[in-house]
Amino acid sequence: MKIFTITRSNNKEWHSANAELFINLETAVKEWNIVMLLHGAELWQVEDARQEIKETGFILFTYTDNFNRKWGFSLQKTKIKTS
Numbered sequence: 001m002k003i004f005t006i007t008r009s010n011n012k013e014w015h016s017a018n019a020e021l022f023i024n025l026e027t028a029v030k031e032w033n034i035v036m037l038l039h040g041a042e043l044w045q046v047e048d049a050r051q052e053i054k055e056t057g058f059i060l061f062t063y064t065d066n067f068n069r070k071w072g073f074s075l076q077k078t079k080i081k082t083s
Contacts, residue, residue, distance in 0.1 A: 004028035005078045006035075010069040025050055025077075032059070032075050039063055053077055 004025050009017035022028035026046050033043045041061060044052075052059050058076035065071060 001082050002077055002079050005074075005076060006031060007074050007076075008071065010065075010071045012067075012069045025053075028075060032073075035061065035073055049075065 004022040004027075005019050006022070006028060007017070007019045020031065022031070029044055029046050029049045032049070035041075036043050039061070044059065049059060053076060058074045061073040063071055
């Protein structure tokens, strides 16, 4: 089974890293675009995201917050095994 994940982490507080799981790319891109809107970054169309993930394996967004923490957000397809 394949799902899509958005992983968020920073370089100072590894305990704050988290991942969100999505069954389809449309829902994942919708959530991704919320993050992009908060940071004034470029929004993604589903087909563009699908092509980027196919070519590079992920989409990456980084920024530095007011506490000088470097944040990384990645959107990627993840294969999981179900029993």
